Amino acid sequence: MLAGGFGTRLWPLSRKGMPKQFLDFNNNGHTLLKETVERMMRIFPKENIIVSTNLDFYEDVCNQLPNLNPLQVLREPVMKGTAPSIMLASYHIRDINPNANMLVVPSDLVILDEEPYLNVIERGMAFVENNLNILTVGIKPSRPETRFGYIQIDEQVTDGIYSVRTFTEKPEESFAKVFVDSGEFYWNSGILMWNVKSFIDIAKDCLPDMVTQFNTIFDSQHNRDARRSLLYSVYEAFPRISIDYGFLEKTDRVCMAIGDFRWNDIESWDLLYDYCAKDDNGNVLGMYNSQVYNCKNSMFLCNKEKKLVVIDDLSDFLVVDTDDVLVICRRNNETDFKRYINDAMLKYGEKYS
Secondary structure: OEOOOOOOOOOOOOEOOEOHHHOOOOOOOOOHHHHHHHHHOOOOOHHHOOEEEEHHHHHHHHHHOOOOOHHHEEEEOOOOOHHHHHHHHHHHHHHHOOOOEEEEOEOOEEEOOHHHHHHHHHHHHHHHHOOOOEEEEEEOOOOOOOOOOEEEEEEEEEOOEEEEEEEEOOOOHHHHHHHHHHOOEEEEEEEEEEEHHHHHHHHHHHOHHHHHHHHHHHOOOOOHHHHHHHHHHHHOOOOOOOHHHHHHOOOOOEEEEEEOOOEEEOOOHHHHHHHOOOOOOOOEEEOOEEEEEOOEOOEEEEOOOOOEEEEEOOEOEEEEEOOOOEEEEEOOOHHHHHHHHHHHHHHHOOOOO
């Protein structure tokens, strides 16, 4: 389970020190990370769950997941993208069971239909047990979305699973429309499965230098502390690279299972709005104490338990109130929102990042 990333798309709620996977958007005690773990525990033993994060978030993960043994939380020395993170987890799991089958899931995905989601994972894990390919999960697109990657399928391998022809990362809107109209492309969900031996074998062709370094570390006779020290010394030299660029676009040993469930990768305020619970007027009320009048299709978020928030006569607005930043703007203005973030960084440096 990948839980080490951070981003500014949901700034100022999501910050470098508190990324979205650790946030409770609906004030119901369930962060995206906790929801992901609880979902996985429906089909996997608790002791088989490994969370990969970085040093800065290690305590946050342990605090949010007290039922997991801290040894089940892997710590990356520095953030280098999903490829090194997943490689580290693969070698760690290979140490435990060299014949293991492995599922990789981001900790910040929203899954709205759990049964078909869990079903495709169970079918996928059975597939990779007897197959030497990487298996990804694709979601049938409902619109030409430019914020997601796309997978083009080829021939059917078995029921609901296809070989992959191409991957395209976050295309322009004109291309996204062509992709959706063709019926051959699916959104890349970020969910991956494989047999650990097969994955490391594929890695030898895709990222050979990284494999050499990991082999030196994990095939040695060092104890856990010495191995961690050696890992820290080489990890910083790894390239920053995603699993998509590092593996999926370099190998022809990739298949895709069709995921027939509602899925969302919360990459913007609009996508978060779609995910959150709403009142009868379409308002997201992410506040502990509030009085809202004559408001429609707006999003109001405040993380202060003692503050009463009173709002009147706002439609299609976004109001986010954190300890040090207050944002009030139109909800459907992602381009302007990027400007707010960039201007804040230029004017105040890292103070509000």
